Amino acid sequence: MLGLAFLAWFLSFFLARWKLKLRVLATGLCLITAPLWLFVLQPLIYSAPIGDTFYASKILVTLLIIIVVGVLSWTTSFFENNQKEFVSRQRLSLAIALVLASMPLIFGFGSGSGVLSKFAIAGIGFTLASLVLLYSSADSGKWLSAMKGSVAALAIFVSIMTLSDSHRAPYRLQPMNMQTQWVELNDSGHSRLMVDSATKEKIVSLLSVTEAAGFTPGTPVIGLRLTSGWSSSETYALGAGTPQSLMPTLWNYSGSLDLAIDNLKSDSSDFEWNRAWVLVGDQAGLDESDLKDVSSYLEHLERRSGLTFPGDYALIGQSAGMDIYRPAVTP
Amino acid sequence: MLLGVAKKTLVGRLASIFILVGVALITYWFLVDFVLASSRGFELTDEGLYLLAAREIGSTAQWGFPWGWHTAPLYALVGGDVSSFRTIGGVILSLSGGALGAAAFLALNRNLPLRTLFQQKQWTTGLAVFTLTGWATSFLYYAGLLRAPSYNWVTLEGLILAGIGGLLIVRKTSGGRRSAPGLYRLTNIALVAFGLIYSSPAKPTTPVFFLIILFLSWLASSGVRTARVLFFQVALAAIGVMAVFVALGVWPVNFLQSFLGPIQGPSLTGAGFTAAVGDVLRVPRSVLRLLSI
Numbered sequence: 364m365l366g367l368a369f370l371a372w373f374l375s376f377f378l379a380r381w382k383l384k385l386r387v388l389a390t391g392l393c394l395i396t397a398p399l400w401l402f403v404l405q406p407l408i409y410s411a412p413i414g415d416t417f418y419a420s421k422i423l424v425t426l427l428i429i430i431v432v433g434v435l436s437w438t439t440s441f442f443e444n445n446q447k448e449f450v451s452r453q454r455l456s457l458a459i460a461l462v463l464a465s466m467p468l469i470f471g472f473g474s475g476s477g478v479l480s481k482f483a484i485a486g487i488g489f490t491l492a493s494l495v496l497l498y499s500s501a502d503s504g505k506w507l508s509a510m511k512g513s514v515a516a517l518a519i520f521v522s523i524m525t526l527s528d529s530h531r532a533p534y535r536l537q538p539m540n541m542q543t544q545w546v547e548l549n550d551s552g553h554s555r556l557m558v559d560s561a562t563k564e565k566i567v568s569l570l571s572v573t574e575a576a577g578f579t580p581g582t583p584v585i586g587l588r589l590t591s592g593w594s595s596s597e598t599y600a601l602g603a604g605t606p607q608s609l610m611p612t613l614w615n616y617s618g619s620l621d622l623a624i625d626n627l628k629s630d631s632s633d634f635e636w637n638r639a640w641v642l643v644g645d646q647a648g649l650d651e652s653d654l655k656d657v658s659s660y661l662e663h664l665e666r667r668s669g670l671t672f673p674g675d676y677a678l679i680g681q682s683a684g685m686d687i688y689r690p691a692v693t694p
Numbered sequence: 695m696l697l698g699v700a701k702k703t704l705v706g707r708l709a710s711i712f713i714l715v716g717v718a719l720i721t722y723w724f725l726v727d728f729v730l731a732s733s734r735g736f737e738l739t740d741e742g743l744y745l746l747a748a749r750e751i752g753s754t755a756q757w758g759f760p761w762g763w764h765t766a767p768l769y770a771l772v773g774g775d776v777s778s779f780r781t782i783g784g785v786i787l788s789l790s791g792g793a794l795g796a797a798a799f800l801a802l803n804r805n806l807p808l809r810t811l812f813q814q815k816q817w818t819t820g821l822a823v824f825t826l827t828g829w830a831t832s833f834l835y836y837a838g839l840l841r842a843p844s845y846n847w848v849t850l851e852g853l854i855l856a857g858i859g860g861l862l863i864v865r866k867t868s869g870g871r872r873s874a875p876g877l878y879r880l881t882n883i884a885l886v887a888f889g890l891i892y893s894s895p896a897k898p899t900t901p902v903f904f905l906i907i908l909f910l911s912w913l914a915s916s917g918v919r920t921a922r923v924l925f926f927q928v929a930l931a932a933i934g935v936m937a938v939f940v941a942l943g944v945w946p947v948n949f950l951q952s953f954l955g956p957i958q959g960p961s962l963t964g965a966g967f968t969a970a971v972g973d974v975l976r977v978p979r980s981v982l983r984l985l986s987i
Contacts, residue, residue, distance in 0.1 A: 422837070427981065455868050458915035459801050462860055463794075465907040466853050468977075469900055470846075473970035475963060479980045485850055487791050487831040488857075491798050494824060498802055515823045519830040525837045526729065534838035535737050542734035551749070552774030557734045566736070596742025599749075609746045609757040613962060621960035629955065632754060 387506040390432055394513045397428050402524065423479070425521050426486045429514055430464065433493030436500040436510070456499035463492035483525075490518040537561075549580055549602040565683040566600050572687060573601060573640075576679035583639035585664075586610050594642045597683060603640070607632040611660070620656040624663050636668035638693060641676060644685035723785055729833070730841050732780040737840065744844040745769075745776065752943040758962075760952045761845035761896035763945055768843060780841035787847065788832045790854045794861075795828020796821060801861040804868060845896040852893025853904060859885030860908045863924060868915035883924070887931035891939070898953060899970075901932070 401421040437456065466488030471481030482489070497511050530539040537559040544563045548554045549570055558566070580602035586594025595610050607630040612623035661672050670676065676688035727733070747755065747762030748769035756762060768786075772778035799821050835850060843851075859882040866878060886908065890901035905928060912921035939945040946952065 422834070455804075455864070455915050456802060458864060458868070458911040458913075459798055459861060461914070462857055462864075462907060462911045463798060465904070466850075466857065468974065469903045469907070470849055470853060472899055472903065472974060473897065473967070474973075475965070477980070478970075478973050479977055481846075484835045484837050484846070485853075486834040487794065487828060487854070490827055490831045491795055491824065494795075494827060495798055495802055498799075498820070511823065515827045518827050522830040522833045525834050529837055529839040530731065533735060533737075534840050535739060536735045536839070539731050539734050539839070542731070546736075548736075548776065550745070550774055550776070552772070552776065552778075554774070554776035555733070556736050556776060558736050562736055562738070565738075594742075595740075595746050596736065596738040599742045599745045600736075605746055605755065607755055609743060609755055616962045617964045618960050618962045622962050625959045629959070 387510055390435070390510060391513065393428060394432065394510075394517055398425055398517065398520070401425065422486070422521055422525055423483045425517065426483060426489045429493045429518060430489045432510070432514055433460070433496030436507075437496035453499055456495050460492040460495045463488045463495065486518075486521070490514070548600045550599060551580075551602065568682040569597055569600065569687075572680040572682040576687070576689060578603075578640065578689075583635050584642060585636075585639045586642045587644075594644070594685070597642060597685070604634060606630050606634045606636075606639075614653070614656070620659060623660050627660075627663050627667050630667075636664075637670055638690060639668065640690075641672065641688040642685045643688065644683075719785075722789075723781060726784040726788065727777070727781045730780060730784045730836060730839070732784070732841060733777040735839070736776070740844070741840060741842045744840075744842040745779070748779065748843065749774070752946055754946050754948075754952060756952055756956075758956050759845065759895055759898065760949075761848045763895045763939075764848045764892055765843040767944060776842065779843065783841060783843035783847055784833075784836070787835060787851055787854075788829055790851060790858070791832025792825045792829035794832075794854050794858050795824040795826070797858045797861040797865075798828070799824035801865040801868075804865045848896035849893045849900055852889045852891075852896070853900060854889070855892060856886045856889025856901075856904055856908070859883065859887075859889060860911065864911065864915045867912070867920050867924070883927050883931050884935075886928050887935045890928070891932050891935040895945075895952075898957075899967075905929070 401424060437453070437460075467482045467485035468478065470485040470488075471478035474481045493514055494511065497507070497514060500507055533539060536542070541559045542557045544558055544560055545555055546558050546563045546566050548556070548566070578601065581604050582601075583605070584594075584598050584601060584603035585606065586598045598605055598610070606626070608626035611626060612619050616622075665671050670690055673688060675691055677691045679687050679689055681687065743757055744765070747757060747760075748765040749755075749762075751766040751770055752763070753766075754760070765783075768782050769779050772782055803817065803820065832854075835847070862882045863879065863886070890905060893900040893904075905925070908928070909921055909925045912924050916924075936945065936949075940947060940949065
């Protein structure tokens, strides 16, 4: 439906090229109706409470509308003016817009989640490029000023919606208004953060279990989660030393094991593998292939540290869904 | 009386500017801290990795490419406090975003005659609209509220800084102008080079692609000769920036190995450069699919 609306807008724009007011009307309608449809009407029609869905794709569509408005306005120059100064100005605006519009594309290039998924967070490039192109439009007067103002206002509106949505549904976190309990980390800055009750319980338990077993900041730790999770935050919260690769690997990818072994072999830091504590979690969901990978990794780890896992380690407790081991005999 | 001294002497004027800027920055710091809710939440997966990467300046620690080289100085500056680390990222990114908007407007309006009050008003309004839009849309980065500066942050900040420099160069070299004033040109070339190198440990393809785009932009606005000269000047300056980073200990001496390691070593997903190009080529199709939401 939105695609059809886009097509109608395109046609009206070109068919009405000699009528500024009609063109502005078509663009203005698009600038108003598209966000209205995306952010208000669509959730109402499909019975989703307003503001209850994650906006990523809607924000992206709005940004695309913004950039298209700029591009279409810029093309008006071909209909209306051919003077030397004007052509030079068009080249200048194109040169500036090129720099700005390329930013999201270059930013997202090679992203694991796809280049399109990164367009929105680097949307600054699109919005500024659109404004630049609008400023070079052959049109003038209060209608064009209104269009520039509308694009800027829409861009600011999208930013506010993004932030508001992020507070409601932050990435892998409970909503921000549930982050109400203070906890102090064991990092170098002794950071104090407000977290939700489950996270506080995890962190407090992790710190107390390890401290009781003699853990001190700087003690080396290998965060060896065995399925999709990893232990970077636990390692950070403990103030632990890490190997050169920060974490051994991310499991469940086609190259997980190869990367883990490479990280182990190529480590040229002074990380003390034979003193390192090991955090192990998520073993329950392992299938046969995972188990093979894990045992293969443990063999390589054994060669590096000189310790057999778990034979040469003592289980000191469980916390945050992980088993915590330390070398049975500390060198 | 104090106000009188502040207005009359050069030192007094400088001191009052310094105090005003300081107060404005502190106020802005608290604003960003509030908007990003910097002291709230601790994301247990990705953010922990960003924090680990930022802990030690000049270390060889790296997950994939060594973006931590460029977040470590910020982390050290705020004394390793997670909440302040998040805020400083927001402050820098949003101020840079505003500056990018202003640079785009200035580049676009290089020759505007400001003879009448109306024209001056128009100019000021335009500058304000661009600056405000750049500033506001820089917060789009915080979709999901992953606030600790990460490889994405480093890439975007580098792109924005290089963009500011590149556009300010356009302002003074476009429309048949042979060259910009020496110091102005030098400063902006240095800014472009700094931005490009700043982004490199996060995503090494970024400086390469963006320098090509800047070259094309200079080509369109200023002609072949100027574009070629600027390209080589930026490339030279980039080598200088790398040397400064090594000298200051921000980059380790054997930095090349840190770049080559991830390229030559095994890939986690098995996807490489070809897959990334394919992904870009599929963008139009993905957009059409997206429009059916």
